[in-house]
Structures are given as structure tokens and as C-alpha cells.
Amino acid sequence: MTHAADTQAAPHHRGPLGETVVYAYLGPEGTFTEAALLTIPGAQDAVRIPAPSVNSALEMVRSGQATAAVVPIENSVEGGVSATLDALSAGASLRIMREILVPITFVLAARPGVALADIRTVSTHTHAWAQCREWAAGNIPEAEYLPASSTAAAAVELSEPDPSFDAAICAPLVAQRLGLEVLREDIGDVRDAVTRFVMISLPGLLPEPTGSDKTTLVVPLPEDHPGALMEILDQFSTRGVNLSRIESRPTGMFLGDYFFSIDADGHIADARMADALKGLHRISPELRFLGSYPRADHRESEIPRHTSDEAFRAADIWFESLLNGY
Numbered sequence: 001m002t003h004a005a006d007t008q009a010a011p012h013h014r015g016p017l018g019e020t021v022v023y024a025y026l027g028p029e030g031t032f033t034e035a036a037l038l039t040i041p042g043a044q045d046a047v048r049i050p051a052p053s054v055n056s057a058l059e060m061v062r063s064g065q066a067t068a069a070v071v072p073i074e075n076s077v078e079g080g081v082s083a084t085l086d087a088l089s090a091g092a093s094l095r096i097m098r099e100i101l102v103p104i105t106f107v108l109a110a111r112p113g114v115a116l117a118d119i120r121t122v123s124t125h126t127h128a129w130a131q132c133r134e135w136a137a138g139n140i141p142e143a144e145y146l147p148a149s150s151t152a153a154a155a156v157e158l159s160e161p162d163p164s165f166d167a168a169i170c171a172p173l174v175a176q177r178l179g180l181e182v183l184r185e186d187i188g189d190v191r192d193a194v195t196r197f198v199m200i201s202l203p204g205l206l207p208e209p210t211g212s213d214k215t216t217l218v219v220p221l222p223e224d225h226p227g228a229l230m231e232i233l234d235q236f237s238t239r240g241v242n243l244s245r246i247e248s249r250p251t252g253m254f255l256g257d258y259f260f261s262i263d264a265d266g267h268i269a270d271a272r273m274a275d276a277l278k279g280l281h282r283i284s285p286e287l288r289f290l291g292s293y294p295r296a297d298h299r300e301s302e303i304p305r306h307t308s309d310e311a312f313r314a315a316d317i318w319f320e321s322l323l324n325g326y
């Protein structure tokens, strides 16, 4: 197992100015988040610091202790990761620079000698539990669930003396690394489950548009009135911008006060997205831009002809000509 400190021996990955690159991630070692981080070019040679929570990983970026953080944001079965959506919507603004998709497979692990019939308590991350709930109801119906800060944190506690539960749901690799016994493999309720992770850094230069990009926004619901959500959605639909995720989250200020977390297809360098953002800003001035970055699946969205960059340019030129008396 690699410890953050072990990586000190390796030649550190350097940033564009020769600085050492430090990544924070939702730890401990062995989380799916670490697997996502290791797919980033250069991350194998960078300093990697496991953080106890999504919030603390992001705070390390805000305080300058880490160059970037990798955190889970969305799962194909369970949807948005609330801890991440909430942490990105408040505090000093951050930017998503990259997304990473990781296929997720879970195992049920126990200490050697423990059988399936002995399991009375099981621990894992809430998102992992939600993805294995049906399997657990059918196979360990008596088992009580105890939440953990990550799948790997549950596995680590199980491998230490006197754990407070009998089994952990975690990644196959971490069970193997810790010498736990895998009682059942592939226990996720949905095959081909995928979790989406994001790499976060301080605001700076945006990734270049690639033609297959995503823009993430936090849009506070402007004062509550009929059609408020429709007004927000209109800004996208009239400009031909497709949304790939929209979720409402409570702001925590008072009951009924919500913000929308939105992923839209395209880059703010695209005229239609720029125009949609300006329209949104008029409706919801506290709108927060979280970044434009390449899509991990490289899927290109269909752009209606009248919302292409050329169509916007032609409209601007025509309008200028009117002002100039033509």
C-alpha cells in the first residue's frame, strides 16, 4: 500500500511553473476516489493526501495546502453526492477542471473466519449502501447498517482491533490490501454502475473548449414565485443548451430556500452558453460558475443550427448594422 509519505521518494510531478503538485482526495487510501485520482496523468508521481471528508479536501485547496482535490460528485444509481454539491455551493468559489468516470464494483468483506451468517452489523459510505441495499435485504436481512465516511474507511476500521461492526462494503482492491476476506463479490444492485468524480482547483485559466464540454453552475432560486424554475430552464432551452443534470438542494438558510445544481452541455466559450449565462445572471445574480471542462465520455451534443457560434456572430453583425444606420 502506498502512503502519502512514501510518494516523497518519487520524483514529484511538477506544475507548469516547476512547483510540486499536491492532490487532496476523499480518503483513506483505497477509496474509489483514490482510484479516480490515479487516472490523472502525473498523479502517480504527485504528493497525494487522503482527507477525512469532502469538505476538508476542498478546504485544503482553498487554503493553498493542495493544488487540487478529487471528490465524488454523482453516481449513476444514487445521483448527486450531497456533501460535494453543498460544499461547492458555499464558501470561496472553486473551479472544476476535469471529470473522471470510474466503474464501481462492491464486495462484502469480513475478518478472516467470519461467515455470512455471522454478520449482524455492516458499515460503508451512505452512497455505497444505497447501491447495495437490495442485495443486503436479500442476503443479510438482519444486519444493521452503520454509516462510514468512505468505503475504505469502513474497511480500515474492520481490519483494526475491536471493530464496532462485522462487515464492510468496499472496493475489491482495498479488501485484498487489508487482508480481509471477501465473502461475496459484485454485490451492487445495478450492474455497470459508474461514479463521476471531479478535480477541483482555485479559479484560474479555464480548460480550452474541446467541442465536447460540460459547464457546472449553482443557481439560487430567485424569490419564490410561479414559474421561477421555468424562467431558469428557459435560458437554456431558447439557446439550444442541453442539460445533463439538474438537482435542487436546500440552502440550509430556511425551510423552502433552494439552489439548483446544474450541468449543461457546452463551454462558456460557446456563444450559446455565454448568452444563457448572461440571461441567468439577470434572473439570479448570485449565480455561481463552477467551471467549463471536457466531458469524460467525449460525447458531442447536437447543436441546433440557429444556436451555433456562426448564427450568434451573424446576429451581432446584423444588429450592429442597425445601430449604425444601415
Ligand SMILES: O=C(O)C(=O)C[C@]1(C(=O)O)C=C[C@@H](O)C=C1
Pocket (backbone or CB within 6 Å): 026, 030, 031, 032, 033, 034, 072, 074, 075, 081, 104, 125, 127, 128, 149, 150, 151, 152, 195
Ligand atoms: O467511499 C468511497 O470509496 C468513495 O470514493 C465515495 C463514493 C461516493 O460518495 O459516491 C464513491 C463511489 C461509490 O459510489 C461510493 C462511495
